[in-house]
Amino acid sequence: MKTYVFATDLHGDNQSRDAVEALLKFTDDMFKPDIRIFGGDLFDFRNIRKGVGAAERQDSMANDVAAGLEFLRDFKPNVFLLGNHDARLWGAAGYHESGIIRDAAEQGVRDIEARCRTLKCKILPYESDKGYYDLGKNVRFVHGFHSGIYSTKKHAEVYAPPGGIVLHGHTHAIQYHSIPRLGGGHGMGVGCLAKIDMDYNRHQTGRLIHENGFAYGFSDGKNWGAYQAKRGGSGWVVAEKLSVIKTGS
Numbered sequence: 541m542k543t544y545v546f547a548t549d550l551h552g553d554n555q556s557r558d559a560v561e562a563l564l565k566f567t568d569d570m571f572k573p574d575i576r577i578f579g580g581d582l583f584d585f586r587n588i589r590k591g592v593g594a595a596e597r598q599d600s601m602a603n604d605v606a607a608g609l610e611f612l613r614d615f616k617p618n619v620f621l622l623g624n625h626d627a628r629l630w631g632a633a634g635y636h637e638s639g640i641i642r643d644a645a646e647q648g649v650r651d652i653e654a655r656c657r658t659l660k661c662k663i664l665p666y667e668s669d670k671g672y673y674d675l676g677k678n679v680r681f682v683h684g685f686h687s688g689i690y691s692t693k694k695h696a697e698v699y700a701p702p703g704g705i706v707l708h709g710h711t712h713a714i715q716y717h718s719i720p721r722l723g724g725g726h727g728m729g730v731g732c733l734a735k736i737d738m739d740y741n742r743h744q745t746g747r748l749i750h751e752n753g754f755a756y757g758f759s760d761g762k763n764w765g766a767y768q769a770k771r772g773g774s775g776w777v778v779a780e781k782l783s784v785i786k787t788g789s
Contacts, residue, residue: 541758541759541760542574542575542675542676542758542759542760543571543573543574543575543756543757543758544573544574544575544576544577544675544679544756544757544758544759545563545566545567545571545573545575545576545577545754545755545756546577546579546681546707546730546754546755546756547563547577547578547579547615547730547733547754547755548578548579548580548581548621548623548683548708548709548710548730548732548733548754549579549580549581549623549709549710549712549731549732549733549734550578550581550582550583550607550608550611550732550733550734551581551583551584551625551732551733551734551735551738552582552583552584552585552603552604552605552607552608553584553603553604553606553607554584554604554734554735554738555607555611555733555734555735556732556733556734556735556736556752558752558771559732559733559734559752559753559754559771560611560614560733562769562771562776563615563733563754563769564614564615566754566756566769566776566778567615570778571756571778573756575618575619575675576615576616576617576618576619577617577618577619577621577673577681578612578615578617578619578620578621579621579623579681579682579683579684579707579708579709579730580620580621580622580623580624580625580626580666580683580684580709580710581623581624581625581626581683581709581710581734582608582611582612582620582623582625582626583601583604583605583607583608583625583626583629584604584625585601585604585625585626585628585629586604601644601648605648605651608652609651609652609655612655612656612659612661613655613659616659616661617659617661618660618661618662619661619662619664619673619681620656620661620662620663620664621664621666621671621672621673621681621682621683622663622664622665622666622671622683623666623683623684623709623710624666624683624710626666627665627666629645629648629649629652630645630649630665630666632645633645633646633648633649666683668685671683671685672699672706674701675759676759676760676761676764677701677704677761678701678703678704678705678759678761678762678763678764679701679704679705679707679757679759679764679766680699680700680701680704680705680706680707681706681707681708682695682699682706682707682708683708683709683710684708684709684710684711684729685698685710686698686710687710687711688711688746689746689749691708691710691711691713691715691729692708692711692713692715692716692717692727692728692729693717693719693727694727695708695727695729696717696718696719696725696726696727697719697725697727699727700719700725700726700727701725702721702722702723702724702725703723703724703725704725704726704764705725705726705727705728705764705766706725706726706727706728707727707728707729707730707755707766708727708728708729708730709729709730709731709732710729711729712731712732712734712736712747712750712751713729713731713749713750713751714729714730714731714751714753714768714770715727715728715729715749716728716729726766728755728766728768730753730754730755730768731750731751731752731753731754731768731770732750732751732752732753733752733754734752736750736751736752751770751771752770752771753768753769753770753771754769755767755768755769756769756778
C-alpha cells in the first residue's frame with residue numbers, strides 16, 4: 541500500500557501561512573506518506589499574466605519566487621504538477637516580447653528545475669493530455685483544467701480512472717462529485733494553500749466557496765482512499781491512520 545499527501549495552489553507570497561504550517565506538521569510529524577504531490581500554482585506570477593495592469597507589471601517577482609522555492613524545500617514533493625500560474629513563467633521564457641523579461645524567465649525556469657533535480661522531484665507540464673500523475677490504477681492527480689461550480693464534475697468525467705478518483709486543485713474549493721457510469725468514478729477538489737481573500741478576487745462571488753485544505757490517502761492497486769484535511773473550529777481536522785477492512789469470504 542502506498543500513502544500520499546496532495547496539496548496545491550500555494551501562489552507564492554500569497555500563501556496562507558496557517559495552511560502551510562498545518563500541511564507540514566501533518567506530513568512530517570503525523571502521516572509521513574510514501575508520495576508527496578504538489579498540484580501546481582506554486583507561484584503567482586501576477587506581473588506576467590495576460591492583460592496585466594501597469595501597477596502589477598511593476599511588481600517584483602523576488603518575494604513570490606523565494607516563497608515558492610522555500611515551500612519546495614520544506615514540503616519536498618516527489619511530483620510537481622505545473623499549474624496555469626506556473627506555466628506563465630515557462631511561457632514567458634519561450635516567447636515574451638520583452639527580451640529582459642524573457643531572459644529573467646529563462647533563468648527562473650533553470651533555478652526551479654535545478655531545485656527540483658536536487659529534490660529528485662518530477663515536473664509535469666500544464667497540458668491537458670500530459671499534466672497528470674497516477675498512483676496505481678485508481679488514484680489520479682491533476683492541477684485542474686476546468687473552473688466554475690461544475691469543475692469537479694467535469695474533472696471526474698474526463699480524468700477519473702474507472703472505479704477510481706481524480707484529485708484536483710485550481711478552483712481553490714473543496715468539492716466532491718461521483719459520476720454515473722459502470723464501475724463508477726469520482727472527483728475531488730481539495731482546496732488550496734493560498735489566502736482566501738486575495739486582491740484579485742475580492743469582488744467575485746466564487747471566492748465565497750474557497751477554502752484552505754489538502755488531501756491524503758492511499759492506493760494498494762485494488763483499493764483506494766482519499767480524505768480531506770480542512771480547518772475545523774480552532775484547528776484542522778485529519779485522521780492519522782488508514783487501513784483496509786476486509787470482510788466476507
